[in-house]
Amino acid sequence: MRAAVPDGTEITIPYPCDFHHHFRQSTLVDATVKIASERFQAALAMPNTSPPITTVELCQEYYQKLTSAAQAAPAGAPNMEFLSVLYLTDMTTVATVEEMVKHPNIRGFKYYPAGATTNSAFGVTDVNKLYPVFSKMQELGLVLCIHSEVSRIEIDIFDREKVFIEEVIRPLVKAFPTLKIVMEHISTSFGVDFINEIPGDYLKGSITPHHLVYNRNALLVGGVKPHFYCLPILKRESHRVALLEAATSQSGKFISGTDSAPHDQARKESCCGCAGVFNGHNAVELYVEIFESVGKLDALANFFQAGKDFYNIGGDRVMKLRKESWKVPETFDFPDEENPDRAGKLVPLRAGEDMLWKIV
Numbered sequence: 001m002r003a004a005v006p007d008g009t010e011i012t013i014p015y016p017c018d019f020h021h022h023f024r025q026s027t028l029v030d031a032t033v034k035i036a037s038e039r040f041q042a043a044l045a046m047p048n049t050s051p052p053i054t055t056v057e058l059c060q061e062y063y064q065k066l067t068s069a070a071q072a073a074p075a076g077a078p079n080m081e082f083l084s085v086l087y088l089t090d091m092t093t094v095a096t097v098e099e100m101v102k103h104p105n106i107r108g109f110k111y112y113p114a115g116a117t118t119n120s121a122f123g124v125t126d127v128n129k130l131y132p133v134f135s136k137m138q139e140l141g142l143v144l145c146i147h148s149e150v151s152r153i154e155i156d157i158f159d160r161e162k163v164f165i166e167e168v169i170r171p172l173v174k175a176f177p178t179l180k181i182v183m184e185h186i187s188t189s190f191g192v193d194f195i196n197e198i199p200g201d202y203l204k205g206s207i208t209p210h211h212l213v214y215n216r217n218a219l220l221v222g223g224v225k226p227h228f229y230c231l232p233i234l235k236r237e238s239h240r241v242a243l244l245e246a247a248t249s250q251s252g253k254f255i256s257g258t259d260s261a262p263h264d265q266a267r268k269e270s271c272c273g274c275a276g277v278f279n280g281h282n283a284v285e286l287y288v289e290i291f292e293s294v295g296k297l298d299a300l301a302n303f304f305q306a307g308k309d310f311y312n313i314g315g316d317r318v319m320k321l322r323k324e325s326w327k328v329p330e331t332f333d334f335p336d337e338e339n340p341d342r343a344g345k346l347v348p349l350r351a352g353e354d355m356l357w358k359i360v
């Protein structure tokens with residue numbers, strides 16, 4: 001254990017961005033945007049809404065909705081920037097790539113293997129058919145964000161990232177060496193090793209706070225804890241340690257992406273609970289806390305800046321944080337998306353527990 005810095009210590013970091021955020025749709029948007037705007041200069045909005053954002057038109061409608069919500073938010077950053085990605089399907093065409101590049105907020109595609117996670121039923125079933133799309137993306141400098149897990153039922157849930165790397169990503173990177181790719185929310189040492197192995201600046205890995213702080217014991221020891229269930233699923237301790245070494249390595253290959261994924265409490269605490277951790281309210285503070293725990297506060301700047309450089313987010317805004325504890329609420333009251341007349345609740349990550357760092 002490293003010596004912790006004393007209470008009251010202040011640090012300054014590049015204003016964080018979140019390169020993987022689920023704002024959801026309908027009644028949740030105002031609340032998720034308000035919370036995110038208190039912490040992030042820019043956020044990449046995930047397109048696995050219901051219905052999914054598969055066209056430029058749907059994307060721009062959603063972008064307007066997010067932007068209006070940020071402007072209406074009483075606190076935080078009214079200038080918060082939203083980056084958009086379209087949901088890649090088997091039907092996506094080269095013409096769509098040519099159209100989307102005309103809109104500066106649209107940065108690329110999100111590739112969900114069909115069946116891999118929440119609202120991924122319209123995702124990709126045959127990656128080879130999309131090679132012409134990737135070729136055009138490479139030519140135009142768009143980003144391919146990938147949920148890097150196979151979804152075949154015979155593959156163990158803890159092995160899905162490892163298998164996907166060999167079956168899909170390695171051939172993809174070989175075929176398109178200058179296509180900008182983000183392996184999102186990597187969860188294993190296999191993801192870390194693969195990203196480190198590929199030279200150049202075209203392949204990045206985003207890492208969530210929960211994969212840095214928790215291993216699968218948080219989910220499974222002492223009873224099943226559904227609020228720690230997410231995809232990719234939390235892995236064993238050696239993988240968490242590898243992720244933390246990667247995030248703090250200052251290599252510029254690993255970037256911030258919270259995967260804040262709110263689901264109503266009733267749907268999480270269920271006999272078939274859905275995947276997703278809600279951390280939009282404390283993600284930055286968690287990154288700081290875990291970097292501090294290994295004596296690597298100095299590496300925060302590289303971690304946050306690497307993603308901003310990759311996605312060309314300019315500006316020299318900074319964020320100050322102080323070592324000062326505060327308590328995370330037990331729940332947040334949110335309208336229920338599926339039944340707006342019902343008062344929904346979200347259970348945040350670290351519900352009822354203390355955080356060690358506070359945004360000044």
Ligand SMILES: NC(=O)N[C@@H](CC(=O)O)C(=O)O
Nearest residue numbers: 022117118230231261275276
């Ligand atoms: N991470 C999750 O467990 N869930 C995400 C989808 C995703 O990013 O995989 C969601 O939309 O709920």
